[in-house]
Amino acid sequence: MKKQTIKKASRVLLGANLILAGVSHLTFARKAFRAQVPNWVPLSKDDTVVYSGFAEIALGSALVFAPKKYRAVVGKTAAAFFTAVFPGNISQYINHRDAFGLDTDTKRFVRLFFQPVLVYWALKSTKEDKL
Template identity: 75%
Template sequence: MKSIARVLLGAGLIFAGIGHLTFARKPFQAQVPDWVPLKKDDTVVYSGFVEILMGASLIFAPKKYRSQVGLLAAALFVAVFPGNISQYLNKRSAFGLNTDGKRFARLFFQPVLVYWALKSTSRGRKVLKAG
């Protein structure tokens, strides 16, 4: 079950990363906070590459590195969370998040992603306690 969860998360990150570079590039710009020092499009492109690499790492990293990859994936989800907050605070519609309620509800999904990354890559409870 953990392997399926890990592969699904990795595939989701690869899909999102491809979206950053192609079909969803403009909507992803809505999530980039104004305080990020790079151009919004550059931020979206760079983060797309990171998401593709992270997704591939979740799927293909050797078993002995899965816990570390899970920690990195969780850190990525924490790092991009300010973008979700910015989207909510600035009332930027993207990805069907076109109301304050929907944008607010989206904020509660990020901790789920962090947990998913940690749980699907850990050896029992070790990573969750060591983090």
């Protein structure tokens, strides 16, 4: 399989997952996502979940559909978003909040190591190839 095909599949998969996550923020997983919102966020937990859901849908759509010349910027934006929401994962861990099957401190702790993978995935799948 060609490198470009793998990159495209990776980018589209990440985008589709972001769209699904965004839709779930607004619908069936809305309550569970509130468990990740740190208490120090100045908005209500529900507003934070809704706004982040819209952001995920927009980012996911951009990953899937943005023209090639914008992909690197979209990837960096997605990576920044994954970095910005990381405190939510930390909050869920330190406050022992159950959600998404993360019902033990060990599961919540292991989850923390997946966020850097998302950052890398966003950057790698959108990086402009040098000729």
